[in-house]
Amino acid sequence: MRIVTPIQSKSGFTRMDNDLYEALIGAELSGRELRVALAIHRQTAGYNLESACIAASYIAEMSGIRREDVSRAICELIRQGVIYRDGGSRSPIGFAPVGEWKIDKKNTHSNKPKEVPQCGVSNTSNVAFLPHNKERNTNTTPDGVVVGAERQTAQVKPARQKPAMEACPYQDIVDLYHKALPELPAVAILNDGRKRALQARWRESEVHRDLGFWADYFCQVKASPFLMGQVPGRNGSKPFRATFDWLIAPSNFVKVVEGNYHA
Known part of the structure; x- marks a missing residue:
């Protein structure tokens, strides 16, 4: 049984520094940020380059991410020190040393137990049923005519309203x-x-x-x-x-x- 799949040199391959590889695995990057980082690595290390001029539109084509979202991901990676860019938006991009990364803590929300929906339980049955507030009218004659008690109220579902757009802060x-x-x-x-x-x-x-x-x-x-x-x-x-x-x-x-x- 073959355990390690050999590299097919004729189809090409990209080597990745172990420290960088492990840092990307452990970094709390968003999925979009990680995909953009891998695209940048492919266009730099994949061609034996430390940095390269890579258009956001090209990364968008590689990753299937919208161009404006690629630009925001690049900005976030720069801000967190994962990559560097010397100059403007058309300047070369490269990976910064792993020791200089300052990744945001994204998973800070504690897990809360799911709330169990309330229900009533019959004394004579093990079947759970949802409580309701339907009013029943028992003050009727044998002919079914109401004789003065409150009439049964029909529950009318309110029309579904389109949620209002949040005001601009x-x-x-x-x-x-x-x-x-x-x-x-x-x-x-x-x-x-x-x-x-x-x-x-x-x-x-x-x-x-x-x-x-x-x-x-x-x-x-x-x-x-x-x-x-x-x-x-x-x-x-x-x-x-x-x-x-x-x-x-x-x-x-x-x-x-x-x-x-x-x-």
């Missing part, structure tokens, strides 16, 4: 911006125009209706030297530096999410 998003990007101009006044722009971005997609998305979004901005004003302007002009209003504008928002902006 304007201030929470602004707070995330200030926390992640203290180098950029602060938001002093949360006026109606800014609220309308935030509400529009919040309602555009179910993905956007999550403060975790906004934390990742601002993290992606921080990873870009261009958006942070660290790239010299053309012809001696001042470097461009993103502002809160610029980041929440419709066209700019899409560019940042997809990594489709240029210095």
